[in-house]
Amino acid sequence: MELKKSVLIGIGVLGAIGIGYVVYWDYMRHNNKEFRNKWKRGRKKSAKRRKAAVEVAKDRITNFVKKAVDEVSKESFPTDVTAKEKYFMDQVSNGETLLAEGKERHLDAALCFYKALKVYPNPVELIMIYQKTIPEAVVNVIYEMMSFEVKKKKAEYFENFPPRDMNVRVEKISESSSSDDHIRRGLFATKDFWPGDVIFDEQPIASALDPDLETGDYCSYCLKELSGDPINDDTDLFEAVYCSKTCHEKAMSEYATLLFTNRDKTGKESKESQLVHLVKSGNVKYPLMIARFLAKMVHEETQKVITGEEEEYSTWDHIERLPLLNVPPNDKETNEIKLLRELFAAKVPGMEEFISEERYLMLKGKLMYNSFGISTTREIRENTQEMVRTSESSVIGAGFYRVASYMVHSCDPNIMINFPNRNNVISVVATKQIKAGEELKTSYIRVGNRTLESRRNELESKWKFRCTCAKCLSESTSD
Ligand SMILES: [Zn+2]
Numbered sequence: 001m002e003l004k005k006s007v008l009i010g011i012g013v014l015g016a017i018g019i020g021y022v023v024y025w026d027y028m029r030h031n032n033k034e035f036r037n038k039w040k041r042g043r044k045k046s047a048k049r050r051k052a053a054v055e056v057a058k059d060r061i062t063n064f065v066k067k068a069v070d071e072v073s074k075e076s077f078p079t080d081v082t083a084k085e086k087y088f089m090d091q092v093s094n095g096e097t098l099l100a101e102g103k104e105r106h107l108d109a110a111l112c113f114y115k116a117l118k119v120y121p122n123p124v125e126l127i128m129i130y131q132k133t134i135p136e137a138v139v140n141v142i143y144e145m146m147s148f149e150v151k152k153k154k155a156e157y158f159e160n161f162p163p164r165d166m167n168v169r170v171e172k173i174s175e176s177s178s179s180d181d182h183i184r185r186g187l188f189a190t191k192d193f194w195p196g197d198v199i200f201d202e203q204p205i206a207s208a209l210d211p212d213l214e215t216g217d218y219c220s221y222c223l224k225e226l227s228g229d230p231i232n233d234d235t236d237l238f239e240a241v242y243c244s245k246t247c248h249e250k251a252m253s254e255y256a257t258l259l260f261t262n263r264d265k266t267g268k269e270s271k272e273s274q275l276v277h278l279v280k281s282g283n284v285k286y287p288l289m290i291a292r293f294l295a296k297m298v299h300e301e302t303q304k305v306i307t308g309e310e311e312e313y314s315t316w317d318h319i320e321r322l323p324l325l326n327v328p329p330n331d332k333e334t335n336e337i338k339l340l341r342e343l344f345a346a347k348v349p350g351m352e353e354f355i356s357e358e359r360y361l362m363l364k365g366k367l368m369y370n371s372f373g374i375s376t377t378r379e380i381r382e383n384t385q386e387m388v389r390t391s392e393s394s395v396i397g398a399g400f401y402r403v404a405s406y407m408v409h410s411c412d413p414n415i416m417i418n419f420p421n422r423n424n425v426i427s428v429v430a431t432k433q434i435k436a437g438e439e440l441k442t443s444y445i446r447v448g449n450r451t452l453e454s455r456r457n458e459l460e461s462k463w464k465f466r467c468t469c470a471k472c473l474s475e476s477t478s479d
Pocket residue numbers: 219220221222223224242243244247
């Protein structure tokens with residue numbers, strides 16, 4: 001029983017925590033390509049007369065894969081550790097029995113191994129074990145299943161998200177161009193609202209104070225103005241302060257321990273200190289938000305391994321469909337990328353490769369395009385040079401949200417953005433009567449008495465679009 005032994009060894013070395021999920025999908029994409037290429041090569045070699053038979057076999061596999069993945073997706077898997085272990089061992093041993101029964105049972109065997117993957121805490125590792133221990137043809141069927149599962153989940157994303165109780169859904173905007181790369185989406189109400197009604201509240205994926213405000217007046221985690229005694233941490237190079245024990249603990253576990261606790265004892269300036277310097281001296285919040293975002297992703301993966309529980313969609317899945325700005329690479333970004341890669345490389349296996357230039361710029365472009373300015377104070381503060389969506393003059397930081405991001409701009413919006421708890425939780429409130437099915441629109445800029453030209457200029461220079469909202473069109477003679 002070679003496989004069982006390998007799996008047991010695998011469980012033994014499970015201690016190392018990687019960023020399984022992300023690496024896993026990248027890995028899958030790569031493997032599928034290889035698989036497809038192999039398949040193509042194989043087909044070229046095969047004689048013409050065998051072509052029909054191959055097609056039939058391929059169809060049989062494809063149909064089997066679809067049916068199996070659909071069924072497995074409806075199955076509920078054990079959640080406690082002992083039951084999971086049992087389920088896992090049962091599937092693996094069933095798979096082995098079926099393998100031993102010959103080629104005819106290969107598809108059924110693949111299904112067992114695929115099911116075993118669903119409860120195994122580190123799928124990448126298990127796949128590597130499979131590659132060494134079971135026939136290649138069977139491993140390839142498992143890849144097909146995983147790849148089909150990813151496609152299925154992606155296709156169903158907007159059916160499952162946002163959750164129904166948020167009273168909104170995301171839809172394609174009809175007048176948009178047909179090019180798939182630039183699908184424009186908007187956020188639509190799923191029920192009627194009256195002016196003053198809260199449509200939804202939302203926690204950010206990542207948020208940050210303007211770094212020049214990290215001086216002790218606001219909570220570094222939730223951005224609330226501090227009243228009582230602030231909480232801080234001697235080990236924290238960033239010297240953040242927090243409004244409560246809860247904020248302190250959340251920040252430490254989600255990102256601060258990873259990013260700002262210096263473990264370099266060589267006396268050289270550590271990467272952690274360099275990051276503090278980059279953020280504070282440049283007063284730039286986006287590199288900080290990206291660092292927190294990446295650290296939080298690692299945290300999510302770690303939690304998944306520890307608790308064995310998994311959200312249906314990862315943070316990465318959530319941001320994938322959001323619009324973005326094109327950020328051309330320059331020295332500033334090259335520097336940011338280099339620093340983050342080095343900082344993460346020493347702590348999390350796989351992250352150095354993950355933080356590619358392309359990915360970093362994409363992430364930055366998403367943060368810049370979608371982040372909302374957070375106003376938790378009445379103090380008037382002119383905005384810093386970094387762009388955020390806001391119509392306020394008291395912005396102290398930025399928040400990046402999964403759902404609110406989908407709202408498009410209008411100079412005559414039907415909602416307003418509030419921060420009712422005076423922290424980073426955003427609240428979308430109707431300012432007009434909104435019927436179910438109507439699109440929600442927010443203003444990315446301060447409108448006031450500004451002229452058409454002034455509004456359009458700001459939108460064009462920051463968000464790179466020419467506003468053709470109803471207000472702009474009614475004021476314009478040329479359009
Ligand atoms: Zn706080």
